[in-house]
Amino acid sequence: MAKKHAETDALTVEELICFALYSANHAMNKAYKPHLTALGLTYPQYITLTALWDRDGITVGALCDRLLMETSTITPILKRLEAQGHVERKRGKEDERQVFVHLTASGRALEAKAPEITACIIDDTGVPQAKLEKLVQDISAMRDSLERVD
Amino acid sequence: MAKKHAETDALTVEELICFALYSANHAMNKAYKPHLTALGLTYPQYITLTALWDRDGITVGALCDRLLMETSTITPILKRLEAQGHVERKRGKEDERQVFVHLTASGRALEAKAPEITACIIDDTGVPQAKLEKLVQDISAMRDSLERVD
DNA sequence: TACGTTTATATCGTGTGCGATATTAATGAC
DNA sequence: GTCATTAATATCGCACACGATATAAACGTA
Numbered sequence: 001m002a003k004k005h006a007e008t009d010a011l012t013v014e015e016l017i018c019f020a021l022y023s024a025n026h027a028m029n030k031a032y033k034p035h036l037t038a039l040g041l042t043y044p045q046y047i048t049l050t051a052l053w054d055r056d057g058i059t060v061g062a063l064c065d066r067l068l069m070e071t072s073t074i075t076p077i078l079k080r081l082e083a084q085g086h087v088e089r090k091r092g093k094e095d096e097r098q099v100f101v102h103l104t105a106s107g108r109a110l111e112a113k114a115p116e117i118t119a120c121i122i123d124d125t126g127v128p129q130a131k132l133e134k135l136v137q138d139i140s141a142m143r144d145s146l147e148r149v150d
Numbered sequence: 151m152a153k154k155h156a157e158t159d160a161l162t163v164e165e166l167i168c169f170a171l172y173s174a175n176h177a178m179n180k181a182y183k184p185h186l187t188a189l190g191l192t193y194p195q196y197i198t199l200t201a202l203w204d205r206d207g208i209t210v211g212a213l214c215d216r217l218l219m220e221t222s223t224i225t226p227i228l229k230r231l232e233a234q235g236h237v238e239r240k241r242g243k244e245d246e247r248q249v250f251v252h253l254t255a256s257g258r259a260l261e262a263k264a265p266e267i268t269a270c271i272i273d274d275t276g277v278p279q280a281k282l283e284k285l286v287q288d289i290s291a292m293r294d295s296l297e298r299v300d
Numbered sequence: 301t302a303c304g305t306t307t308a309t310a311t312c313g314t315g316t317g318c319g320a321t322a323t324t325a326a327t328g329a330c
Numbered sequence: 331g332t333c334a335t336t337a338a339t340a341t342c343g344c345a346c347a348c349g350a351t352a353t354a355a356a357c358g359t360a
Contacts, residue, residue, distance in 0.1 A: 010264040013200040013216070017275065018178050020286045022197060023218045024293035025175040026347080028168050031296045033348095044316060047172060050163040061338060066163070068173045071339055073317045080315080097325045097338040114160040125167065126295030127288075135292070136170045138277075138285055143174035145276030146181045176317080183318095194346060211308060221309055223347045230345080247308040247355045304358085311352070322341070329334085 021139075031124050035117045039110060040084065048077050049086065052103050053111045059092070060099045068147070086110065171289075181274050185267045189260060190234065198227050199236065202253050203261045209242070210249045218297070236260065 013019045029043045036046050051066050052058075058066075064074050078101060081087045086107030092098035125132060163169045179193045186196050201216050202208075208216075214224050228251060231237045236257030242248035275282060 010200070010203055010261055011268060012204050013197060014290070015286065016200065016268065017282055017286050017289075018182065018193075018271065019197055019200070020289040020293070021171060021175045021178050022193075024289045024296070025171045026218060027293045027296040028171050029347090031299055032168065042315065043168075043172075047163060047169055050160070050166065050169070053160055054162045059338080060340095068176060070318055072319075072341080075340055076316075092338095095326070095338080099339065111160055118161060118166065121168065124296050124299045125292045127292055131288075132167055135288055136165065136167050138281075139167075139170040139174045139289070140164070142275045142277055142285070143170070143177040146174070146177040146274050149181055149274045179317090192345065209308080210310095220348055222311080222349075225310055226346075242308095245308080245356070249309065302360090306355105306357070308355080309353085312350085314349095315347090317346080318344090320342085323339085325336100325338080327334105327336070330332090 017142075028121070031121055032117070035120065039113060041110075042080075044073075044077055045081055048074070048081065049103075049107060049110060050114065052087065052101060052107065053114070056103050056108075057100055060089075060101060063101060068143075081107070167292075178271070181271055182267070185270065189263060191260075192230075194223075194227055195231055198224070198231065199253075199257060199260060200264065202237065202251060202257065203264070206253050206258075207250055210239075210251060213251060218293075231257070 032043055032046065036043060039046075041049070048063070048067065051063060055062075055066070060071060060074060060078070063078075064071050067074065078087060078089060082089060084106075085104055088102045088104055090100050090102060092100060122129070122132060127135060182193055182196065186193060189196075191199070198213070198217065201213060205212075205216070210221060210224060210228065213228075214221050217224065228237060228239060232239060234256075235254055238252045238254055240250050240252060242250060272279070272282060277285060
């Protein structure tokens with residue numbers, strides 16, 4: 001049985017939703033690591049590629065919106081993906097401020113590895129498919145609520 | 151209705167549990183930021199303090215175990231907390247390899263701020279208490295399963 | 301006691317992440 | 331058309347986060 005707290009008591013770190021997310025995110029990163037190291041990718045690089053596999057040739061800004069990240073985070077990741085030959089960046093013709101990100105053959109080829117990695121990770125979570133889909137929905141809804149605040 | 155995928159299709163980034171955790175963790179960090187900036191703390195520093203409020207005077211290693219982090223991450227955080235005067239580090243007497251971390255009056259005083267911050271964040275999640283507690287349990291269970299793998 | 305091994309913590313290099321700022325291009329008011 | 335403003339992306343400084351390595355203390359075995 002869980003320990004009871006009075007209203008004024010601070011919660012234990014393990015009882016905080018922030019720590020649950022914080023530590024689960026690190027654990028997920030760690031679970032992906034062996035799969036991604038084999039491909040020469042980091043976790044954020046892989047997530048960036050996943051967004052591009054679904055929607056290629058979008059602008060840096062659109063990619064930031066999709067991943068909920070700042071340009072100061074995405075730009076260096078794209079530079080490393082470009083250095084590895086997985087993406088190309090092209091200035092827009094009509095609007096030269098925009099930069100469009102395109103997958104190369106190499107970057108597109110990595111997509112074929114994703115389903116097996118995903119299957120491994122899903123297995124590692126120990127959560128059955130149906131429950132996992134619900135969990136993704138609940139966590140995403142919470143994230144969206146947090147995003148709306150500021 | 152959600153888009154259907156064949157078994158061989160890759161999932162959209164939004165459908166991946168890894169992205170749900172990744173983005174929710176960033177959103178949580180962002181939600182805490184104004185509260186913590188007012189105290190001169192960062193998010194990892196606050197989480198570290200939360201662990202110490204519950205169990206003070208433990209070793210660096212025990213703190214790493216509790217937070218599921220590496221010593222290479224915790225040591226610099228402790229150095230910054232020490233520089234701010236919130237904690238003190240003392241070498242063990244019997245075993246001089248160990249370093250014990252103790253809260254100062256300043257570090258202990260911050261605990262009083264925690265309940266109100268927690269209440270704000272819980273409100274920001276938009277998730278009712280009971281459901282949030284279940285969510286914490288589900289996410290923690292998944293994290294523990296992921297940790298057991300490697 | 302000497303010395304190889306293990307243990308606890310710290311340091312270093314690389315890659316995020318973000319806020320603040322810079323840079324360059326497009327836009328708008330006149 | 332000029333110039334202030336806005337918009338899209340990049341750069342910089344600071345703080346994680348971790349793997350690899352270093353350091354120093356404790357331990358084990360001969």
